[in-house]
Amino acid sequence: MTVLSLYPPTEEERPLQGLYLGLNLHRQAADGDLLIYSNYITSLDGRISLTTERPSQSQVPTDIINRRDWRLYQELAAQADVMITSARYFRQLAKGEAQDLLPVGQEDEYADLRDWRKSAGLRAQPDVLILSNSLDIPVAALKLLQGRRVLICTGNRAEPARGAALQAAGVELFVLDSPDVSGAAVKSVLIEQGYRSAYMIAGPQVHRTLIADRVLDRLFITTRLRLIGGAGFDTIVSGEIGGAADLQLLSLYLDRNVSTSQLFAQYALQQQ
Numbered sequence: 001m002t003v004l005s006l007y008p009p010t011e012e013e014r015p016l017q018g019l020y021l022g023l024n025l026h027r028q029a030a031d032g033d034l035l036i037y038s039n040y041i042t043s044l045d046g047r048i049s050l051t052t053e054r055p056s057q058s059q060v061p062t063d064i065i066n067r068r069d070w071r072l073y074q075e076l077a078a079q080a081d082v083m084i085t086s087a088r089y090f091r092q093l094a095k096g097e098a099q100d101l102l103p104v105g106q107e108d109e110y111a112d113l114r115d116w117r118k119s120a121g122l123r124a125q126p127d128v129l130i131l132s133n134s135l136d137i138p139v140a141a142l143k144l145l146q147g148r149r150v151l152i153c154t155g156n157r158a159e160p161a162r163g164a165a166l167q168a169a170g171v172e173l174f175v176l177d178s179p180d181v182s183g184a185a186v187k188s189v190l191i192e193q194g195y196r197s198a199y200m201i202a203g204p205q206v207h208r209t210l211i212a213d214r215v216l217d218r219l220f221i222t223t224r225l226r227l228i229g230g231a232g233f234d235t236i237v238s239g240e241i242g243g244a245a246d247l248q249l250l251s252l253y254l255d256r257n258v259s260t261s262q263l264f265a266q267y268a269l270q271q272q
C-alpha cells in the first residue's frame with residue numbers, strides 16, 4: 001500500500017502506513033499551548049455528508065468512505081490527547097448509527113497504533129470534549145467511553161437540570177459565559193486541563209466555531225476523486241468565519257489505488 005508524494009515535490013512512493021503517524025502532532029505545541037487539528041473526507045463535489053430519509057439526519061456518504069482513508073483517520077487519533085466532537089455524535093451513537101466508537105480502533109490492524117501511544121507516553125485512548133448547547137446527550141452512549149475523561153463545553157443558556165444529570169454520570173461540565181461555545185473558550189479549557197494535542201472530528205458547526213476564532217492549527221482533507229451529487233449535504237464549514245481564512249499547503253499525496261483514487265492533503269491555517 002503506497003501513495004505518491006506530490007508536495008513537497010519529491011514524487012516518491014511512500015507507504016500509506018505511518019504517513020501521518022510520523023508527524024508527531026502530540027509534540028508540536030509549545031509548553032502551555034495546544035495544537036488543534038481537524039480531518040475530513042470529502043467528495044470532489046465537496047460533500048462531507050448527505051441527508052438521510054429521516055428529517056434533519058445526515059451521514060458520511062458511503063460512496064466516499066474507505067479503509068485507506070480510515071487508516072489515516074486512526075493515525076491522527078493516535079496522536080491526540082483529546083478528541084473534540086459534537087453532541088450529535090452521541091445522539092447517533094445511542095441509536096447505533098455512529099461510524100465507530102471514537103478511535104483508536106480496537107481491531108487488530110490498529111494494534112500498532114495502540115502500542116505507539118503507549119511508547120509515546122500517551123493514555124490508552126484520547127479523552128473526549130463535547131460541544132453542546134442543548135445538553136441532549138444520552139448518558140448510555142457516554143458510558144461506552146469507559147475509562148476516558150469526558151468534558152462538555154456548553155453555553156450560558158444550558159438547562160441546569162440536564163447539566164446536573166450529566167455531572168452525576170461522571171462528566172466534567174464547563175458552562176461558558178456566552179450563549180454559544182466559542183473556539184477561544186474551548187482552547188483555553190483544554191490548555192487549563194493540560195492537553196497539548198486535540199483532534200476535532202465533528203462537522204461544519206464545530207469547525208466554524210474553531211475557525212472563526214482562528215484556533216484551528218491544521219486541516220487534513222482527503223478528497224475522494226468522485227462526484228456524488230445529492231441535494232441535502234454538508235461541506236467542511238458552515239456559517240460565518242469572520243472573513244477569509246488563508247491556508248498553506250504542507251503536504252499532498254496521491255492514492256493511485258484504482259478503487260480508492262483520492263488525494264490526502266494537509267494544510268496549516270495562517271494565524272492573523
Ligand SMILES: NC(=O)c1ccc[n+]([C@@H]2O[C@H](COP(=O)([O-])OP(=O)(O)OC[C@H]3O[C@@H](n4cnc5c(N)ncnc54)[C@H](OP(=O)(O)O)[C@@H]3O)[C@@H](O)[C@H]2O)c1
Nearest residue numbers: 040041049058059086087088132133134181202203205206
Ligand atoms: N466526512 C467527514 O469527514 C465528516 C466528519 C465529521 C462529520 N461529518 C458529518 O457531518 C454531519 C454533521 O456533523 P455534526 O452534527 O457532528 O457536526 P456539527 O454541525 O459540527 O455539530 C452539531 C452540534 O454540535 C453542537 N455545537 C456545534 N457548535 C457549537 C457551539 N459553538 N456551541 C455549542 N454547541 C455547538 C450542537 O449541539 P446541540 O444540538 O447539542 O446544542 C450542534 O447541534 C454528520 O452527518 C457527520 O456524520 C462528516
